[in-house]
Amino acid sequence: MKAVLQRVTGARVVVADATVGQIGQGLLVLVCAERGDSELQADKLLAKILKLRIFSDEAGKMNRSVQDLDGQGLNGGLLIVSQFTLAADVSGGNRPSFTSAAAPDEGRRLYDYFVAQARLAHPVVQTGQFAADMQVHLVNDGPVTIPVSVA
Numbered sequence: 017m018k019a020v021l022q023r024v025t026g027a028r029v030v031v032a033d034a035t036v037g038q039i040g041q042g043l044l045v046l047v048c049a050e051r052g053d054s055e056l057q058a059d060k061l062l063a064k065i066l067k068l069r070i071f072s073d074e075a076g077k078m079n080r081s082v083q084d085l086d087g088q089g090l091n092g093g094l095l096i097v098s099q100f101t102l103a104a105d106v107s108g109g110n111r112p113s114f115t116s117a118a119a120p121d122e123g124r125r126l127y128d129y130f131v132a133q134a135r136l137a138h139p140v141v142q143t144g145q146f147a148a149d150m151q152v153h154l155v156n157d158g159p160v161t162i163p164v165s166v167a
Contacts, residue, residue, distance in 0.1 A: 023160035029144040037142035039093030048102035049118040049126035097144035
């Protein structure tokens with residue numbers, strides 16, 4: 017599985033003019049399941065995301081995780097959005113190929129599993145809507161954008 021993390025001061029997902037998920041300070045997590053991924057990869061990816069130290073401490077160093085924010089009375093939210101386009105391969109020309117993405121049913125199953133596990137492990141979890149045409153609004157903090165993948 018792969019993800020792109022964006023450290024945000026706020027983010028929301030809109031579907032058909034309605035906000036379906038919204039957080040304050042935290043992480044926008046764009047996530048993609050690829051062929052051959054299983055719950056093991058979802059668990060590894062979530063563990064990495066929750067512990068990744070990309071928020072500033074008192075000295076301005078990236079030394080806090082999203083979990084550390086929650087413990088300080090800050091938002092510390094996760095906004096998890098499915099994005100199969102992270103599986104894009106552009107090596108063969110100008111039109112991306114998505115053959116490495118999981119099939120839609122498997123992608124939905126792994127996305128739902130990832131979200132369920134995130135909700136068990138973290139107090140503030142919001143989502144987009146799988147396979148919907150979504151508009152994602154965010155204020156990237158830093159900006160800090162980090163790709164993460166697990167095998």
